[in-house]
Amino acid sequence: MSGVYFHIPFCKQLCHYCAFHKSISLQATNEMLNCFKKELKLRKDYLNQKSVSTIYFGGGTPSVYQPEQIELLIDEVAKYWNIESDAEITMEANPDDLNQSYLEKLSKSSVNRLSVGIQSFHDEDLILMNRRHTGKEAFNAIRRAQDLGFDNISVDQIYGVPGLSMEKWKENLDLVYDLNIQHISSYHLMYDPNTVFSKKLEKGQLTELDEEESFEQFKYLIDSARENGFIHYEISNFSKEGFISRHNSSYWQQKQYLGIGPSAHSYNLQEREWNIAHNYKYMKAIDEKEDFSEKENLSFHDRFNDFVLTSLRTYWGMNLDQVKELFGEQLHQHCVKKAEKYIQSNHIRKENNSLILCDDGVFVSNDIMSDFFWIEEE
Template identity: 40%
Template sequence: MAGIYIHIPFCRKACHYCNFHFSTLLQNKNAVVQALLKEIEWQKEQLPGQSIHTVYFGGGTPSLLEARELDSILNTLHRHYAIAPDTEFTLEANPDDIDAEHLHNWSVMGINRLSLGVQSFRDQDLQWMNRAHNAGQALRSVELALSSGFSNLTIDLIYGTPGLSDEAWEANVNRAFELGVPHLSCYALTVEPRTALEQMIRKEQMADTDPEQQARQFLQLMDWTAAAGYEHYEISNFARPGWRSRHNSSYWQGIPYLGFGPGAHSFDGKRRRWNVANNALYVRSIEQGTIPFEEEELTPVNRFNEYVMTALRTLEGIDLEKLSRDFGEEALAHTLHEIKKHEDKGLIVSTERSIRLTREGKLYADGIAADLFRE
């Protein structure tokens, strides 16, 4: 089985913190979609004999697609790939795009999971982030999506922003609980290079993030979601039983996927490839009959390090049998040796079958993974 990721590189507005590839020049959208359709067709031999179990429209803002554009993409996928009957079709959407007509069209086309970029239910947070929607739209988008039959719904929330008190953070999370949202993706604000946020902080026009605040609010989040019955199944993801993201779970399990569109990534188990993150160059190359991408062959060490990094972030942790089977006894011995100092600090718990992060260990996930890497 395999997955498909489709990158829609357009947004109405540039959020201060975002470093994903996108453009606010919407007049180029049709040209990108036409090029995307060709790429989807040309890549059909990349997953021979494999059925597609997840399709994910990310961005950017996929909800900016017109109904005919989204329909043409979905029809092209069905024509050229073996789409399983129970495939999870996820569409990322902004609250300001949510209305009855859009929801009806998406449902009819086969979209069965929505990811709403809520980020916060507070106007002051949304204005600080430079989001295109307001708090009222955030609330109404969730209510309308759920009442329209999109029970498989996730929302994004951001914590650790300057000025976000613990009480305000709790109110945001509680609002999601009250609405009955079955899945949450929650991220600490990250100051990425070359973003508007990074520039404003550097010029002292905006306060920097506070690591202590972010750690505290992450610990609070873990306590609140556990009490509300959510599984903390990946560092940033929380789901009521049965509502995990199948697409993202496939990433963490190393399942192959194809990425289409400018800036999209693909993985076949041994190689990674990524399309050029430039809309004009992407369109021009496709028009000339070439898919503009780069790729790298992953060495056994690369694959080991990627497995450790992703698996350690999940609820199940590192599977020691899989690690031994896929990477050898030497890799297993290395891992068991390197975890000792983290076990002694109470950051890792290990059994005969797995290595998992403790509650406190999740605060240091990236650093612990780096300690386990091989060179």
């Protein structure tokens, strides 16, 4: 199982919380499209498998491209790998791009999964975040997509937003459940460096939501999602049965993937690689056949720590038999010993020889995962 990720580094408007690489200048979209094709050809031997089971268009805002342009990139992937007949092909989109005409064309493409960046249905929150759409536009976009046959739809929701009361949060989630979608990705608002929100926070122009309120919003999300038939399969991700994101799961299950585009990351089980996070420099390097990425060879213990980080965050958990097989008896015993106190405190449960986070463990997952890391002595 291998995946291909395209980072589409363009947005029509800058969201105040976003730290991903992007540009609000759309002048180079066609040139960038050509560079994507060139990079695919240059890296056709990166994946040591002949087939691809997932393709994901993320960003940025992939819906700045027309469906026929997205289809051209899918066709380009097919030149170098066999795209499996049941491949999951996801495209992220802004609600206001998903008008009737756009969706009609998209429904005729190979894209079979939509990830729609709603974030909130409350217009005051959307204005605060500098989103382009309204709550009504978001709701209608999902309905239009469903009417045109899209039956694998994910929506994004952000909690911990300044001024977001529990009442408003419940209203957001109630609307999500009413839409009868298949997948939810929900993240706590982060104040990443160099974002508009982080600068406003530093200047005292924003007040961070109380930690206890954020905790209660996350707890309500977990409880209400389960009540509405969702599986909490990863810390920030919930799906109906049969609709777990196969592409994102490949990241958490140590599968290899190829990232195309500026700032895109790749992983081939032995090393990580990331492209230049600068549109012009990336395109220039591609055109002139110069280096456009950096690499990190992963040590034995780097790979173990990656395994801990990716497996413990899922509902599959960290399988101790797999730890022994991949990393040996010493690290197996390390995990067994580390787990004891968390099992006793009901933060972790042991099931089929896998260590799985309980709800209490999910709330402090970062602390638990870092405790399992192997720190080499200097």
